[in-house]
Amino acid sequence: MAAKKIKLSELGEMFKGLDVEALEGVKIEGDIEIDLGGAGLSPQVAQALGHETTQIAAHLINIARILGYPADKVLGIGGAPGIPAQAGRPVLRELIPAKFQANRFEDWKSQIQEVTIGATSADGGTRKSTVTLGGERALPFYPDAPMPHRPHITMDVFDMPIGMAKAVKSHYEDIINSPAEWAKKVVRDFGADMVTIHLISTDPNIKNTSARDAAKTVEDVLQAVDVPIVIGGSGNPEKDPEVLEAAAKAAAGERCLLASASLNLDYARIAKAANEFNHVVLSWTQLEINAQKELNRKLMKQCNVKRENIVMDPTTAALGYGLDYAYTNMERIRLAGLTGDQELSFPMSSGTTNAWGAREAWMTSSPIKEDSDWGAREYRGPIWEIVTGLTLALAGNDLFMMMHPGAVAVLREITQTLFGSIESEAIDISGWTARGIKP
Amino acid sequence: MRVKSPLEVYRFLPQINCAECGETTCMAFAARLIDRSKKLEDCPPLLKDEFKSKYLELARLLAPEIREIVIGTGEHAKKVGGDDVLYRHQLTFFNPPLLAYDVEDTLDDKALVERVKKIHDFKKFYVGRFLKLNGVAVRAISGDRTKFAAAVKKVAETTPLPIILCSLDPAILRAGVEAVKDRKPLIYAANETNWKEVAALALEFNLPVVLFSENLDTLKSLAVSFAEMGIKEIVLDPGTYPAGKKLRESFQRFLNLRRAGIKEGQKDVALPLMAVPMTAWFVENDPVNASYWETVLASVFIVRYADIMILHSLEPYALLPELHLRDTIYTDPRTPVKVNPGVFEVGAPTKDSPVIVTTNFALTYYTVESDLSSNKVNCYLAAVDTDGIGVEAAVAGGQLTAAKIKDTFSKAGFDFKEKTSHSTLIIPGLAARLQGDAEDATGLKVKVGPPDSGRIPGWLEKNWPPK
Known part of the structure; x- marks a missing residue:
């Protein structure tokens, strides 16, 4: 044989x-x-x-x-004692060697636009630092390509006292009547990368303060802090163009982020002010990817806003109140941008403070009697803001407008950890099964 | 799944259009199999012997990319894994992660039972149902197999929820398995050192098992070896570091494993993944900080690909966001979230209270409801069945009409003459154009409210009671 x-x-x-x-x-x-x-x-x-x-x-x-x-x-190599195996199902003698390999994504071809907010004296402004958003070539924190800029946080300042959840209010009571002092506090004490001044008193249904008053407030805030700022209107579509125009003029050359241009107001007027006085436009739509495309296109084609002057706000809904829409909308927008849609490849901003609208964030206890106890509300609010922001950070959001200092600290910690700028302490995780936790 | 179009599935179906599945044609049924809203078992003819080979072939073609395994028994048994996509909008994610909370075997009976009951009982009402936790992980802190077995047994007596047995000592695991073998517990874990004994245990009792290694070559080697031994119900734990660059690496291991499984069809690792956010407790000493950080880790891994998680904190401020985020990510994006249509009381309405109309799109409904209740507005709120579409789109699309509004009140048995002193209805500002029709259809006075429910309280101050 x-x-x-x-x-x-x-x-x-x-x-x-x-x-x-x-x-x-x-x-x-x-x-x-x-x-x-x-x-x-x-x-x-x-x-x-x-x-x-x-x-x-x-x-x-x-x-x-x-x-x-x-x-x-x-x-003569009988089964080791103490390792019985099911009949006909032998236990291997040795592990079968294997090599794991995951390939990179070939289909992420285009880069998200880099947008710089704030201008130093070298660029005609007075800011000491600037913030650059965007530039990604992959989903956030993915290994495929380095993420050029970490997520940033801008903290809310209002031009008049407003209703706030108790857990938030306690941090701002001392400066609630002074936007300038308020701005200083969030930068100095809470480490805000940027400040958002919300000119809500201009709303005809609130105080109807003038565009000139608003411009003065913006000047005060620019004097008080040297970080880049976001200028927010009151959200009144009739009044905002006039207010943002006056504010843009007062802040000429500072490359502020003007919030916001939207389809239901005179966006062309806001775009014109941004172009004329060197600012960035926040393109705001409501949870609708096609509307976002349309507005971005109009800003670029009709209003001649340059690509490096557009940031998007596709709307943030709070955890439990539509975050599923907000998350998927942002993820789809970012994936579209990465795969070549030039009308959606811009950095994104989130009004993370919206999380405080969730009743879980501020109500003393559940209004539903069958619910388990909701526990102390002072701990619920900040984590609601954190989880809302973090979820969107994972979808690709770059800039977070936030309110609670504790939430800001934790969101910063986790996003910078995933970004890769925080070292680890040595810890053996394999022992978790046998390691007790003090009650 | 390996098929993309209903045509590919149709070839294997009986093609008799018997409609026993609830669809009118086999082709329609094929489409439902592709979008995973129907199962093969919904087709009785296909289960007959003559179709057996076609059934088996279809089962293979339709199997999800990520293997689906079951932990526990009875009505609390939980399926994990089973995903077909990397992003929820591409289809939907299946089988929300099993959130298991730990119990230490060193607790005395009273404390143990109390903790298990807390895990079992926690519930949060949301969009017509309760969000709940769904597992108990017993950890062998004692190092004593008798003690571990006793704790496991006590847990099993206290709750029908799925149980995860956690120890790296095979003798302890065996003692735990023997205590609850009929409950189909998940064994945690086999690693590079103990894998032979743990494999023997999984084979002997036919149980699902977790493989642990932070080295993905080793993890794959374990997975390939366990598969070769005939073990099918496998979960992979690539290690969850709680902080720093090690956490970033952990996160990227989850991404790489899931992408290899779904995008590249690497069957060896197309398995459910486990994260252990509980490790937060080993770097944070303050319990509030630890609960917060654990919730943060849980959030990261709910969004990116964990199918099972082991957690520690039972503080409501940790559980509520964890439950809500899981629901957020696993809600089917193909169907709008709806509330049941009807007329509901907000606060304690009287005959003089306003009656307000909105849609049954859950997000709209709950926003309006929350705006009203948080401002202490006592009223009746009607959710019109618009197929879960918001006000503006429903007016444009004809899902919100005067007839539908009328219908909502009559179906709910809501008689304006009996329940109100004013016979007035308030419709959303975005539905202003329905005002005339609604007056004609209902015979009521119809007022147009503000376009944003946040402004209802202010609007009521000026416009209520009606003159």
Whole structure:
């Protein structure tokens, strides 16, 4: 009977994955002659070959076991004591070696636009620092491509006292009547990267203060802090264009973010003010990717806003109140941008403070009597703001408009951790099953 | 799944249009199999012997990319894994992550039972149902197999929820398994050192098992080896570091494993993943900080691909966001979230209270409801069945009409003459154009409210009671 010559590599291939069907049609009779393909093995090669042959032997023994042949007995390597196995289901002797590889995403071809907010004296402004958003070539924190800029946080300042959840208000009571002092506090004490001044008193339904008053407030805030600022209107579509125009003029050259241009107001007027006085436009739409495309297109084509002067706000809904829409809307926008949609490849901003609208964030207790106890509300609000922001950070959001100092600190910590700028302390996680936690 | 179009599925169906599945044609049924809103078992003819080979072939073609496994038994059994996409908008995510909370085997009976009951009982009402926690992880702190087995047994007596047995000592795990073998617990974990004994345990009792290694080559090697031994119900734990660059690496391991499984079809690792946000407790000493950070880690891994999680904090401020975020990410984006249509009381309405109309799109409804209740407005709020579409779109699309408004009140048995002193209805500002029709249809006085429910309280101050 002639011995069949099998090359080592073929044997390995044949028994890879222990596919018993692969044995069909192959006769293993008599001796197997293994052709090592030449003499003169180096010790390294011999070692590698030895390892591989051992693996193959393990496969062959397993096949013998599956076929019911008493291989262990014959070879004198009976099953280790204390490791019983189910009948016909042998425990392997050795782990099958494997190499894991995940490939990079080929389809993320385009880069998100980089947008710089704030201008230093070198660029015609008076800011000491600037903030650059965007520039991503992958989803946030993904290994595919380095993320050029970390997520940033801008903290809310209002131009008049407003109703706030108790947990938030306690941090601002001392400066609630002075936007300038308020701005100083969030930068100095809470580490805000930027400040958002909301000119809500201009709303005809609130105080109807004038655009000139608003411009003065903006000047005060610019005097008080040297970080870049966001200028927010009152949200009144009739009044905002006039207010933002006056504010843009007062802040000429500072590259502020004007919030916001939207489809339901005279966006062209806001775009014109941004172009004329060197600011960035926040393009705000409500949870609708096609509306976002349309507004961005109009800003670029109709109003001649340059790409480097557009940031998007696709709307933030709070956790439990539509965050599923906000999250998926942002994720779709970012994926569209990365895969080449030039009308959606802009950095994004989130009104994360909206999280405080959730009743879980501020109500003393659940209005539903079957609910389990909601616990202390002072801990619920900040985590609601954090989780709302973090979820959107993972979808691709770049700038977070926030309110609670504790929430700001935690969101900063996790986004910078995922960004890669925080070192680890040494810890052995494999021991978690046996490590007690003090009650 | 390996098929993309209903045509590919149709080839394997009986093609008799018997409608027993609830669809009118086999082709319609095929489409429902593709979008995973129907199962093969919904087709009785296909289950007959003559179709067996086609059934098996279809089952193979329709199997989700990520393997679906079951932990626990009975009505509390939980499926985990089963996803087909990387982003929820591409289809939807299936099987929300199993959130298991830990119990230490060193607790005395009273404390243990109390903690397990807390896990079992916690509930939060949301959009017509309760959000709940769904597992208990027993940790072998004692190092004593008798003690561990006793704790496991006590847990099993206290709750029908799925149980995860946590120890790296195979002898302890075996003692735990023997205490609850009929409950199909999940074994945690096999690693590079103990894998032979743990594999033997999983094989002997036919139980699902977690494989742990932060080295993905080793993890894959474990997965391939366990698969080769005939173990199908496998979960992978690539390690959850609680902080710093190690956490970033953990996050990226989850991404790489899931992308390899779904995008590249690497079957060896197309398995459910486990995260352990509980490790936050080993870097944060203050319990509030630890609960917060644990919730943060849980959020990261709910969004990116964990199918099972082990957590510690039972503080409501940790549980509420965890439950809500899980629901957020796993809600089916293909169907709008709806509330049941009807007329509901907000606060304690009287005969003089306003009656306000909105749609049954859950987000709209709850926003309006929250705006009213938080401003202490006592009123009746009617949710019109608009198929879960918001006001503006429903007016444009004809889902919100005068007839539908009338219908809502008559179906709810709401008689304006009996319940109100004013026979007046307030419709949303965005539905202003329905005013005339609604007056004609209902015979009531119809007023147009503000376009944003946040302004209802202010609007009522000026416009209520009606003159």
